[in-house]
Amino acid sequence: MVMSVRMAAPLPLIFLLMIHRVSSADWGVSYRHSHICALKDSSVIMSCTYTYPTGYQIMKVFWTKNPMKVGGEHPDLSEDPKYSQRLQYLGDKQQNCTVRLNHVTQKDSHMYYFRFTTNVTDRKWLGKPGVSLTVTDLQVESPERVTEGDSVCLTCKSSCTPTDRATFIWYRNSQPLTERRDRNNELLLQSVRREDAGRYSCALHGHISPAIHLNVM
Structure with missing residues (x-):
């Protein structure tokens, strides 16, 4: 009886490792274009989709840019006065993370990233490598x-x-x-x-x- 218990003990651990690996592979953000060149004063659509494991609830979705972290957190561009009136989120809290930025200028030439958080504190995702936007005239x-x-x-x-x-x-x-x-x-x-x-x-x-x-x- 003791021998059978010792042989069976590692199996749950292996099973948990397999589940964790499959779950981790489900996190991701995919961008339609990694580089966008736009004309000054035009509107830019950055199309993307995102995935996450089942069992999680999406709490917040937003776009950020370089430099990304301010005080350890990624800034939400929709709360930035320079973007709030020009940024329109066209996506949802399921799969679509498309955003539109209106009246772009050369100052908007940056790397942009989509980020989402879930109901589990340490389960959040930043979509790298992101979208490189260059504004030209x-x-x-x-x-x-x-x-x-x-x-x-x-x-x-x-x-x-x-x-x-x-x-x-x-x-x-x-x-x-x-x-x-x-x-x-x-x-x-x-x-x-x-x-x-x-x-x-x-x-x-x-x-x-x-x-x-x-x-x-």
């Missing part, structure tokens, strides 16, 4: 000197490639060049004339760049 580049008869290429540039690519629209003297709509960020003017001179700008997703003046000699 559009700028038109052109040759310094243009002579009548030249072929001129204007380029709509940004510090990063916008995640949501769309059709570029070009403007001359604030009027759209309706024939110049392309997914390419370049505007080619062949055999320019003096009438082609003016202020050129480009737009993407309705966001227009500062205009540059093209002078044809």
